[in-house]
Amino acid sequence: MLCGYVHSSQSFLYIDEAFADLTGIDDLDGLGRRIRAQVLRGTGIPVGVGIAPTKTLAKLANHMAKRLQAQTGGVVNITNQVKRDWVLRNTDVSEVWGVGRKMKLHLDALGIKTAMDLAKADPWTLRKKFSIVIEKTARELAGTSCLELDEPDPPKQEICCSRMFGKRLTELPPIKEALATYMMRASEKLRAQGSLCKKVRVCIRTGMFNPEEAKYANGVVVDLPYPTDDVRLLTKAAVDAVDHIYRPGFKYSKAEVMLLNLCQPGEYTDDLFAVSQPAEATRVMTVLDQINGRWGRGTLRSASVPTNPDWGMRREMMSQSYTTRLDQLWTISCK
Known part of the structure; x- marks a missing residue:
């Protein structure tokens, strides 16, 4: 663009x-x-x-x-x-x-x-x-410039992470692994813009273009106990929610997590007795992001996120990372 x-x-x-x-x-x-x-x-x-x-x-x-x-x-x-x-x-x-x-x-x-x-x-x-x-x-x-040349974009009001599976999934455990993986990425984006999340939407669906496969798609919205950026709470909400929409007998091709009702700290008002995110959780998330920022994404992750899942996206045609991966540098043979 x-x-x-x-x-x-x-x-x-x-x-x-x-x-x-x-x-x-x-x-x-x-x-x-x-x-x-x-x-x-x-x-x-x-x-x-x-x-x-x-x-x-x-x-x-x-x-x-x-x-x-x-x-x-x-x-x-x-x-x-x-x-x-x-x-x-x-x-x-x-x-x-x-x-x-x-x-x-x-x-x-x-x-x-x-x-x-x-x-x-x-x-x-x-x-x-x-x-x-x-x-x-x-x-x-109206024509009055209010944004500086290098001013950052306003925080997103929704954050979504969805992927096609590398193969059709029929069992619930690998679908939960996928949702936990996607939530890990979505929560990173959430914390990167300094926002908190009030609701989570979880969706799963089968392939929609194969006439030989039965079609099914469903989603559910979960209210969180308090605005949070804690990946542990967000992941638990997502994997628990999928129990309500999963139906056996279908071949699932895609899952999605969406963070809704985003707000900045201090921009929301709850009642006097409402629970808020513990300070310990905020410190844990800070350490998590610092470690992954220094040593690479996925160095520290939720236990429910697998390292090399067999349901991961097919990447046989993925372009090489010539400028960021030493093991993918071009090699030149001199004869």
Whole structure:
């Protein structure tokens, strides 16, 4: 994905979450077309290019470039107010960067259905009712730049980890191993953005394209006793939940864990007698991440996570890691 944006007299280019200043470039449309052509020629990958006054508008322009690729040629420039208004009017608010499923419901209740509605909403009201993040989003949609060039993305409101099994599974124990493995990765992402999780959704399903196999898919949402980032509690919730949706006699091909109702510490309010995550659990998770950060992912893991599971994804066609694995360096023979 590729998009760019212009901020007042400056110009910026956005490349998969990376922004670069393009100050002084006049022909931005031409630049976008040249970049798109060069990437396509060099990699064979078609990309979308969006040009706009702010980061959030740049993401929106990029979305429109991909959505209307046949009409736009993959390049959308909305520095022009008329074009920008058209894009805002024809974009659902859920497509705006930083607006998740839960926030969309809140905005719908206020009559904010499109990106244009959000751009015209009162920023201070949004800040008091929701957060400074949604306030900045509204201001950015209105054309006022609020995000710095290197400002990190807002925390995700949902985190999902799902994989296809390397082979069909019919028994419950290996499915639980897979869920524990996926939860290990999801919880790493959760702690990396400093969030806590209030609910967990677990799903399993069979293959959907083989007419000879019986079809089945189901999921369940589990409420946690308190907002947490403790992989032990999250894993127990996931593996216990699958007992309620597993049905024998099916060949399962995929499992999924999703962390829902994410919040930052101090951003939630419980009743006076509610249980909160013990300080000891927070310290254990910190040590866990420090060890894995130094010695590699999976060095320290939950006991229910196997080292080399036979249900793991097939990776015969996986590209070699020439730049990060010593055992996969290119070898040159001189004859």
